[in-house]
Amino acid sequence: MSFDLDAFLAELRQLVECESPTSDQAALERSAIQFSTIGERLLGEPPEIITAEGYPHLLWRFGSGPRRVVLIGHHDTVWPAGTLEHFPYSEHDGIIRGPGTDDMKGGALIAIHALARLRERRGDLDGVSLLITADEEFGSITSRPIIEEESRGAAAALVFESGGPQGAVKIARKGVAIYELEVRGRASHAGVEPEKGINATAEVAHQVLAVAQLGDAKAGTSVVPTAMTSGTTTNTVPAEARVSIDSRAKSAAEQRRVDAALRALTPVHRGAKLVLHGGINRPPMETSMSLGLYARAQRIASRLGHPPLRSIGVGGGSDGNFTAGIGVPTLDGLGTVGGGSHAENEHAIAQWIRPRVELVCDLVGQLLSEPPPESAAEAPRSAAAGASRDAAGPGASPSPGTGEGVGGPYGGAGAFGGAGTAVDLDD
Numbered sequence: 001m002s003f004d005l006d007a008f009l010a011e012l013r014q015l016v017e018c019e020s021p022t023s024d025q026a027a028l029e030r031s032a033i034q035f036s037t038i039g040e041r042l043l044g045e046p047p048e049i050i051t052a053e054g055y056p057h058l059l060w061r062f063g064s065g066p067r068r069v070v071l072i073g074h075h076d077t078v079w080p081a082g083t084l085e086h087f088p089y090s091e092h093d094g095i096i097r098g099p100g101t102d103d104m105k106g107g108a109l110i111a112i113h114a115l116a117r118l119r120e121r122r123g124d125l126d127g128v129s130l131l132i133t134a135d136e137e138f139g140s141i142t143s144r145p146i147i148e149e150e151s152r153g154a155a156a157a158l159v160f161e162s163g164g165p166q167g168a169v170k171i172a173r174k175g176v177a178i179y180e181l182e183v184r185g186r187a188s189h190a191g192v193e194p195e196k197g198i199n200a201t202a203e204v205a206h207q208v209l210a211v212a213q214l215g216d217a218k219a220g221t222s223v224v225p226t227a228m229t230s231g232t233t234t235n236t237v238p239a240e241a242r243v244s245i246d247s248r249a250k251s252a253a254e255q256r257r258v259d260a261a262l263r264a265l266t267p268v269h270r271g272a273k274l275v276l277h278g279g280i281n282r283p284p285m286e287t288s289m290s291l292g293l294y295a296r297a298q299r300i301a302s303r304l305g306h307p308p309l310r311s312i313g314v315g316g317g318s319d320g321n322f323t324a325g326i327g328v329p330t331l332d333g334l335g336t337v338g339g340g341s342h343a344e345n346e347h348a349i350a351q352w353i354r355p356r357v358e359l360v361c362d363l364v365g366q367l368l369s370e371p372p373p374e375s376a377a378e379a380p381r382s383a384a385a386g387a388s389r390d391a392a393g394p395g396a397s398p399s400p401g402t403g404e405g406v407g408g409p410y411g412g413a414g415a416f417g418g419a420g421t422a423v424d425l426d427d
Contacts, residue, residue: 003354008113009091011038012348015075015105016089016098022076022137025054031075032056035108035132042116043125047132052142055134059150060115063126069367070129070151070328071115071360072319073108073160073335074136074143078342087344094350096338101348107160107335108132110353114360121361127368129154133319139178139281140319147322156293156367157323158360160335164312167352170333171294172313173321174220174248175255175284179262181207184273187232187239197237198271201230204241206268211245214261220250222315223258245278248315255280282317283325285332290324293331293363300362306355334360 015038020031032049035058040046047058058075061067079087079099089098096106111130119125129150133143140147151157163169183204188197214223224246231238245262249255265274294311301309312333320332337352339345 003113003117003357005350005354008109008353008357009096009350012096012101012106012109013089013098014038015109016100017084019079019081019084019099020076020134021078021080022135024081025056027081028076028134029056032058032134035075035112038109039112039130039132042112043119043130047130050146052146055142057134057143057146058130058132059146060128060130061150062128063124065127067129067150067154068127068156069364070131070154070157070323071111071160071364072131072133072147072151072157072323073104073111074133074319075105075108076134076137077103077105078137091350095347096350097345097347099346102162102336102338102346103341104161104335106338106348106353107162110335110356110360111158111160113357114364117357117361118365122365122368128364136319140322143319144322147319148326151323151328152326154323154328157320157328157330158293158334158363159318159320159323159330159332161318161320161332162335162339162341162348163333163337163352163356164310164314166310167307167337167355168310168312168333169294169297169331170285170314170318170320171290171311171331172250172287173282173285173317173332174250174315175252175280175321176282176317177245177247177249177255177259177278177280179245179247179276179278181211181243181245181262181265182275182277183207183230183241183243183267184275185237185239185241185269186271188237190235190237194237197239198269200238200241200272203267203269203272204228204230204243207265207274208243210265211243211262214247214258216254219254221248221254221258223247248317250284251286252283255283282321285318285321285324285330287313289328289330290332293329296366297331297359297363300366301355301359304355304358304362306359309359 018031018034020027036047047060050057077100083099135143183200185198185200208225211225215221226244226246228243230241247258298309320330324330336348338348340347
């Protein structure tokens, strides 16, 4: 099957010009129809549309055999409706620009085209699933159970977030945890009887300093207080304050350490109360879950005559964190190669599209024929060494705590804020 780049770009334009912000479920339904139509034409069958709390997720499950390979993408974007008016789809000198070109309508379309190519070659796609979700940019709140159910026991999960510099695939991602620390004080008149108040602003200031000390740069752990609100009027002792906290960690052990430390925070001011909302959203995608697949992909790229396939580790999370977290070998960054995600220079590079389709087609075909290594120890030593070099840089619903302290149960799976709050987790 020859690859028609012009046809691919025409489809990509159609998808990009169907805006699909995660916050607009009517727009997501329109986008789902567009993806369904293209996918049915190329793959020979329509997807199952799984609507969860209004979000339309698309699932193609081929054949009746056990799931061997699961391909994962998303069709929602961070861009609000109307973005096309000032940031339209365009093609110039091999650069494709527009909202969602790189994150990640282009990547989801690569997955579809790779499977279409493989279907023509093999005659069937028995054992393959393709899942294109609708809420990734909000933390995959409703799609996570679907991702984990479909992937559990699979031989491999392939994720179509954008690739890194020079086409690098992503073999490690930090785990992500999102919290909001609520401080409860007591209001009083700031000029008449401030002593009768419990100043939530003063308390949250102490807590911000304590939170900021929880990071560990050597371990690759960041704990960052971010957005903060406090008080109501200039002459009122604040009764309430809130601070958001973003935490990233390379290991599950570090995630647990930070989570426990946040839940152990205690007030400095007598009578103040702390309540922690949120918790761990994504476990880490550790390198050990990717090396076997990376080694395979390297060999395939070489056989196809592609440039050497590089790898990187990144701080942002993706749905690959979920699959790796349940023990499924995972390779990420198989989508478009470009840049500028979530910014008005978002773009994909046309010359990388054909090689990506070819690589994914052959990788899925091989995975259907031969099981992947059961552990990273089976990956070639050269792949592990190369991954280590490349990772150094380019080319190389949660329960609140209660009581005086934070306390409360472990944070659970959902990103803080629910379906109405944008949480940028990927990079």
